[in-house]
Amino acid sequence: MSAPTDIVLDRLPARLSGIVEHWAQDAPQAVALSQDGVTLSYSQLNEASRQAALWLRDYGVRPGDRLMVVAENCIAQLVLLFAAARMDAWLVNVNARLSAREVDAIAQHSQPRVVLYTGHISAEAMAHAERGGAELHEVAGAGLVQVGPLHTDCEPEPVHASGNEQVAALIYTTGTTGQPKGVMLTHRNLLFIAATSSHVRGLTPADRAYGVLPVTHVFGLASVALGTLYAGATLYLAARYSPSAVVRAIQHDELTILQGVPAMYARLLEYDYGDWDPSNSSLRFIYAGGSPLDPTLKHETERLFGRTLHNGYGMTETSPTISQTRIDAPRTDTSVGSVIPGIEIRIVDDQGVTVQRGEPGELWVRGPNVMKGYYHDDKLTALTVNPEGWLNTGDIVRQEADGALFLIGRSKELIIRSGFNVYPIEVEAALNAHPAVVQSAVVGRDGTDGNEEVIAFVELDPAQDAPAAQALHEWLHPRLSPYKRPSQIVIMQAMPAAATGKILKGQLKQLAQQLRKEALHPEP
Structure with a gap:
């Protein structure tokens, strides 16, 4: 797999499934996924996704259909992700901890051909399955999964040969009111971020990354899961976060990569480590993203782990990464780092005029990470992404002379x-x-x-x-x-x-x- 250089887009696979196909050929016995003592090699993951795709096809899922999976992090969820990619279905990943009203709103908006539930790993998923009239099936490659009835009245979306146009995932943003907002992310969107995330973190096949951030969220999907697998490394999946489980994984699985949100690190600061020194571990890279990082949390976390807490910034509509601090240039402040390779930014005033360096302004982004648009909402898409491809993030930032970005806040906040x-x-x-x-x-x-x-x-x-x-x-x-x-x-x-x-x-x-x-x- 290539690093994200100026020609990375020419070298990316056509579909997400190309990630596991590559490593199944180059390192078939290397462990791809691990959870609660169960492991899948890259060869096994590739074969499992192939079998699951065939099962879904036989069940009635067509190219262009939406495949909704209500789940918490688990191996079956990743198998279904790559199975959907193989057959050009759109994956609609939904967190099982959402309320019945929220799950129903997403289903009504996305109109999935079928809904699958991973009740074996999540009591909440099981409750949704029972409410949705799902029945237990042995899904080839994915194991026992609750499968809802086939919706015969939904229509498939057009299928595109190019990964630039073909939608891989439909991700619904959190914290919204009213109608749900579905972000269409293409195969190229997600593969570009997977490659970039892998490169910026310096990942190698020897790395072991912790996957507790929900794969239903774009951070957990693109940066953590796909970024780890793009490098041929091992992803240790966890359905839910707990400080004790993180500590146990750091100690016993000898994790080298830990990514989370600031709230996760806040909980780790409260944890009683006993005689064990958290700075004595195999971790080489720890990272916080998803929400602003304050200086005190950064300082205390670095003191605890004896390592730089890296920082970054992004949003669902940019797949998600826009900027990230670099391993070779650790920072003591709370900058969200420099812009990732391959994308452009503008920082403008309320008239759309570019501001001077060091001055705050609204951030616009353009590049292969920018979404295809909002599903069934051309008006909102046009308000967010202009005809030249610039996406208005709605965030206020400033950029220092060295290129470092500082997040000041959302314009709406x-x-x-x-x-x-x-x-x-x-x-x-x-x-x-x-x-x-x-x-x-x-x-x-x-x-x-x-x-x-x-x-x-x-x-x-x-x-x-x-x-x-x-x-x-x-x-x-x-x-x-x-x-x-x-x-x-x-x-x-x-x-x-x-x-x-x-x-x-x-x-x-x-x-x-x-x-x-x-x-x-x-x-x-």
Whole structure:
């Protein structure tokens, strides 16, 4: 497999299944997947996906159909991923921990030919299967899987010979309200990120990576799963995250690669390691992505593991990676790194004019990682990607002279208070620096006279003496300008979060509005 150079697009396989086909030929006995003592070599994974594709075809799945898989991370899920790629079906990966309403909304929007459930690994998947009238089948290559009825009224999408056009996965974004938003990612989109992620991390077939980030999310799918397998390395799958399971994998499986979201590392900082020193391991690369990384968490994690905590940035619509810090250029700040090879960026003001280096602006991206569009929503696609191929991320960034990007916040999350711009990430960083704060989230709330209030939600470390909200206000007083300080700090037992660990700010914003309503109109 080639590294992502200027000619990487010419050397990528036509389909995702080309990844396992390549290694089944070059290193057939090398272990591709491992989970709970069960392993599949690249040869076995290739054959399993071939058999599963044949089974699906016989069951009635056609090229261009949507194949919906309700699952948590497991070997069968990866087998079905490559099986769908072989037969040009669109994989609709859905996290089993979503509610019945959310799963139904995705099914209604995507109109799958059939829905499969991995109930053997997930009680939630089993519950969805029972509700969906699925029956247990021995799916060749994938094992025992609950299979729903064939939907005879759905129509297949056109099939394209080119991986540039053929959709591989339909991924639904988290934290949205109203109708679900399906992001169409092509084979080229995902293969480009798999190759780039593999190259930037310096992966080799000798690496052992931990796969706990949900494969239903683009980070877990493209960067972790496909990036690991693209290099011919071994992926250790975990259905759910727990600090003890991560530690056990680091120790016994001698992991070399650990990727997660910041919330995952926050939990690892709380874990009791006993006599074992976490810096004494085989890990050579640890990485945080999926949400902003604050300086305190980065520093404490690096102190614990004795290694640089790398950082990056992306979004579902860019498959997902846009930038990443480099192994050969570790950073002590919270930059999200430099732009990955092969893509272009522009940083513009609200008029679309490019800003000067060092000035904040909205980030536009163009390249082979940009989505094909939103499924059944040409209007939203046109609003997001212009005719020249530039995707407006909606994120505010600045770029330093050395090319490093710094994420300031989302334009839609910008809080305007007394005429000043407040970016939540700055307030969150100040809160997270408090030793008792595990994580925080800041949102804006409608105030009086059209002014906005800054509202902070905080999750505290149960192992420490919990400070009162007033103590946190006092902590922020010397650290933030008056207009940036929260009007209210709300202590939370746990933040509402997606399966990836990403905090669902939409729910917190609703809660902030509800708290204001209750304060203005208290019950008698």
